[in-house]
Amino acid sequence: MNKLILLVADHPIAQKQILGVLQERGMCIDLSVAKNSVEAMALLQRKGKHADAPRPDLILLDLNLSGKDGREVLAEIKSGEKLKQIPVVILAVSTAEEDILEAYNLHANCYITKPIDLGQFVEIIKSVQNFWLTIVTLPPSQTP
Amino acid sequence: MLVEDNPGDAKLALEALKVGRLRYEVHVVEDGEQAINFLRREGEYADAPRPDLILLDFNLPKKNGRQVLAEIKEDENLKYIPVMVFTVSKAEEDVLRAYDLRANCFITKPSEIEQLFKIVKSIEDFWLNIVKLPA
Numbered sequence: 001m002n003k004l005i006l007l008v009a010d011h012p013i014a015q016k017q018i019l020g021v022l023q024e025r026g027m028c029i030d031l032s033v034a035k036n037s038v039e040a041m042a043l044l045q046r047k048g049k050h051a052d053a054p055r056p057d058l059i060l061l062d063l064n065l066s067g068k069d070g071r072e073v074l075a076e077i078k079s080g081e082k083l084k085q086i087p088v089v090i091l092a093v094s095t096a097e098e099d100i101l102e103a104y105n106l107h108a109n110c111y112i113t114k115p116i117d118l119g120q121f122v123e124i125i126k127s128v129q130n131f132w133l134t135i136v137t138l139p140p141s142q143t144p
Numbered sequence: 145m146l147v148e149d150n151p152g153d154a155k156l157a158l159e160a161l162k163v164g165r166l167r168y169e170v171h172v173v174e175d176g177e178q179a180i181n182f183l184r185r186e187g188e189y190a191d192a193p194r195p196d197l198i199l200l201d202f203n204l205p206k207k208n209g210r211q212v213l214a215e216i217k218e219d220e221n222l223k224y225i226p227v228m229v230f231t232v233s234k235a236e237e238d239v240l241r242a243y244d245l246r247a248n249c250f251i252t253k254p255s256e257i258e259q260l261f262k263i264v265k266s267i268e269d270f271w272l273n274i275v276k277l278p279a
Contacts, residue, residue, distance in 0.1 A: 078246075085243035097279040104224040107217075109248045110275045124274055131270040135263060137250045139243045140236040 001141060003133060004030045006056035008040040008073065009091070014062060017118070018091075021125040029133065032056065037073045044083055056086060057138050060128070063092035063103070071106060078107040085139045089128055145195035146172045147179045147212065148230075149204050156257065157199070157230075160264035168272070171195065176207025180215055183222055195225060196277050199267070200247075202231035202238060210241060217246040224278045228267065 005022065009015045015033060022031060032053075034040035040061075043050045059077065063070035074090070077083045087109040092099065095113050103111045112128060115121050132138070148154040154172050161170055171192070173179045179200070182189045198216070202209035209229065216222045226248040231238070234252040242250045251267065254260050271277070 084246070085240060087243070087249065095276065100276050101224055101278045104226065104278045107223075107246050110226065110271075111277075112274060113276050127270060127274045131266060131274075132249075135251060135266045135270070137234055137239050137252045139240050139250075 002028045002030045003057040003138065003141075004032060004054055006032050006034065006040070006043065006059045008034045008037070008059065008070075009062035010036050011062070011064070014091075014114075017121065018060065018125055021122050022129060029129075037070065040073055041076060044077065044080075055082075055141070057141060058132050059086055059088045061088050061090055061108075063090050063094070063099075071102065074103065074106045074108055087132065087136070087138065089132065145179075145182070145197070146170055146199045147174075147176070147204065147209070148172065148199070148201045149174050150201075153201070153253070156260060157264055160261045161268060168196075169193075174205075176204040176209065176212045178206075179204075179212050180207065183216065183219075183225075197271055198225055198227045199230045200227055201253075202229055202233060202242070210245060213242065213245045213247055226271065226275075226277065228271075230267075 007015065007018055009018060019031060022029065032043065034043055042048060043053045046053050061070055061074060074088060077086065077088055090103050090108045090111045091114055092111065093114055100111050112124060115124065146154060146157060148157065158170060173182050181187050182192045185192050200209050200213060213227055213229065216225065216227055229242045229247045229250045230253055232253050239250050251263065254263060
């Protein structure tokens with residue numbers, strides 16, 4: 001069964017770039033996208049029209065979400081009994097020590113900073129995908 | 145920091161880590177009690193440094209890896225340290241339990257040496273070059 005990656009990113013350009021890299025690599029993955037924190041939580045908690053949404057195997061969370069802060073989404077995921085097992089990879093602009101520490105204290109699985117250079121950014125997304133999908137053993141897929 | 149009770153496995157992992165050219169120290173402890181004492185700087189470990197990353201075997205004597213993981217992730221002073229569970233198991237309940245206890249990732253230790261070297265190299269590349277670790 002294909003692994004399902006949920007990308008939570010509100011910036012259309014960032015979203016497009018990340019999706020482009022993930023899709024082009026020919027790995028057997030399904031992608032779902034949430035463009036803000038409300039949509040992300042609705043998908044994860046299967047609210048409303050998302051009642052049948054499958055649980056993702058991995059979440060890529062842009063910490064610079066507008067609206068409800070990305071940190072709140074992280075905290076909500078990691079305090080939910082049925083959600084906390086899902087690995088969350090943080091993508092952030094900040095390299096400030098306190099931001100990094102806060103994310104790990106909220107149980108982010110890893111923290112990645114987004115470089116400005118597009119070539120470097122592509123390489124980083126490839127590394128993330130490679131590590132989490134081929135090296136790591138992910139939690140067993142949960143049936144809806 | 146490497147928590148591994150099997151001296152052969154510890155030696156192999158260390159060799160694999162040395163293949164990389166990065167400069168860092170690896171501290172090895174052999175059982176769960178030592179791991180916790182090291183992290184809490186108790187007894188003989190009063191001067192132990194805080195590790196930036198922990199590779200934790202699940203099957204440890206004295207205090208098993210699950211217990212060690214739970215203690216690290218419930219400790220306000222330690223929970224930020226990324227813990228990679230690195231163990232021979234790939235049983236679903238072990239994997240789920242590890243993520244429930246907030247392991248940062250679960251990596252199944254391969255039995256083949258070549259494969260083991262490859263995996264350790266990948267861990268090193270990813271966690272030390274790509275990821276931003278807490279300072």
